[in-house]
Amino acid sequence: MEMSFSDKKLTEVESLKGRKKKQKKEDAWKPEGPMDPFAMLDSLPETKQQEIQKALHLFSLGRSLPKTLQQAKKHMYQFWDTQPVPKLGDSIVTHGPIVEGEASVRKEPYSLPQGFSWDTLDLSSSTVLKELCTLLNENYVEEDDNTIRLEFSLEYLQWALQPPNWLAQWNCGVRVDANNKLVGFVAALPADVRIYETEKRMVQVKFLCVHKKLRLKRMTPVLIRELARRVNQQGLHQAVYTAGIVLPTPMSSCRCWHRLLNPRKLTEVTYPGLRQNMNLQRALKFNRLPEVTKTPGLRPMTKEDVVGIHSLLQANLRKFYLSPVLSLLEIEHWLLPRGNVIDTYVVEGNDGTLTDVVSFYSVSSRVLNHPVHTGLREAHLLYVASTATDSVDLMEDTLVLAKSKGFDVFSALEVMDNRSFLEKLKFSINDKSLHYYLYNWMCPKMSPDKLPVISNSW
Structure with a gap:
């Protein structure tokens, strides 16, 4: 794809005697040699930049990343064909690892393209966290028409990437040697997961991101290989992850x-x-x-509710074929309310027993090129478990609470028992799918109602 930028043409002409006219003063700023096209893009007005980025986004991403199984069957997966994942079209009836863990793990990091180096990000540093925030906000996820772009806060990333037992070495960053700019990232979080009847210690892969200007350098496969190497060093060989594109092979969608x-x-x-x-x-x-809400005993979660919520959720999650096995510390981390990050409410009975719990996390987006609005606030349903309150009534109260907190829209996946209230409460279905994957583990496919939300899905 070729783009041309209008520029002032040089009009100086050499005389017959070979004398060269002096360059005009207004051209004196021009650098020697061709100008960096990205620098030219950055110099344009923001509206023009967005038009060009929209075209690039649709051209470069839309064709290369299948979003349906039909598109995936025609796609060549050069990298994923080398990985321990089920092949597209395979019918799996057995359970277990695809390859056994190797006794020895590669000690040296995988090679990056020249001019780039690995960096293990210390997310306890506010400076490093701000760098990651910038990378994700400018390059992670946006709508196909380039009008709405996710915008993460430092508080959200601290919550999403620093649960109990998180490891710094599982935060893989890529930097440019020349200026130390962060241009790539992928993370893994420790997770105990129940797959049908098998409980496995594995990792959840999060925030795989490569700078838009570097996606043609095939850096994503290297990031995945390097993260797998670091995880293998800790004796773990399985992973769970989600994506909006079709890879080999979705366990469920x-x-x-x-x-x-x-x-x-x-x-x-x-x-x-x-x-x-x-x-x-x-x-x-x-x-x-x-x-106002109508459920008696509905109130925000406090730290004293951790044990009661743990009991409620563990009993509820056992109904599903894929579910996290959460510790008390993880319940506290993922669900205890944090401003503009996570909200959790419980229903307390007359005897002080917790009978219901519902939680949702906050995702902000930037609205691009709008004359009035600059951002959107979206609440995403995390966990809901009800034993005494009708799920429709509990979720209607949750919508009332979310609206009172200034959210613009409430989103929920059609997982767990969510279909029992989605249509009744006037949710509308999106035409996009979220696909669930297991790395180095085979098992029969699952219907959405047998899935949970794995922590937060971003």
């Missing part, structure tokens, strides 16, 4: 549903989850919610 909380704002920014056949006035009426 589910759709995301959205419930509008601020229809006026979402209409003005053309949010992807809008119903196409509904005008603003009808959307306001259709999505109206009660002003």
Whole structure:
């Protein structure tokens, strides 16, 4: 794909005697040799940059990363064909590792392209965390039309990447030698996971990100190999991860549903989850919610609730074929409320026993090139377990609480028992899928209602 930028043409002409005219003063700023095209892009007005980035985004990403099984069957997976993952089309009825863990693990890091070096990121450093925040916010995930882009906060990344027993060496960064700029990242978190009847210690892979300008350098496979090497060094050989694209081979796939909380704002920014056949006035009426909650005993979680929530969730998660096995420390980390990060509510019975729990985490997005709105706040359902309250009533109260906290939309995957309330509470289905994967583990495929949310899915 070739792009040309209009520039002033040189008009100086040599005389017949070979004398060269003096360069015009307005051209004196021009550097010798061709100008860096990325520097030229950065010098353009922001609106023009967005137009070009939108074209590049659709051209370079849309064709190369399959988002459906039909597209995946025509795609060549040069890297994934070398990895211990099921092949597309395989029908699996057995359980267990695809390859056994090797006795010896490679000691040397994998080689990066010239000019780049590995860096183990110390996320306890605020400076390093800010660098990672910048990399993810500018390069991680955005809508295909390049109008809405995820925007992570430092507090969110601390929560998402520093659970109990996290290891610094599992935060793989790539830097440019010339200026030390962070241009690549992938992380792994320790996780105990139950797969059907088997409980395994493995890792959850998070935030695989390569700078947009470097994606043609095939850096992603090297990041994955290096992370696998570091994980193998700790004696672990399995991983769980999710992606919005189809890789070999999804263990399950589910759709995301959205419930509008601020229809006026979402209409003005053309949010992807809008119903196409509904005008603003009808959307306001259709999505109206009660002003207050109605469940007796509903209150925010406190640290004293950790043991009760642990008991509730562990009993609930045993119903599913894939589920996290959470410790008390992990319950405290993932669910204890943090401002603008995670909210958890419990229902306390008359005898002081906890009967229900519901939690959602906060994801912010930047709205690009809008004259009024600059950001969106989206609540994502994490865990819900109810034994005494009807799930529809509990989730309607959750929507009321999320709206009162200023969220614009509430999102939930069609996993666990969520289908019991999604349609009744006027959620609308998204046309995109989230795919679940296991690395170096084979098992029969699962339907979405047998899946949980694995921590937070980003």
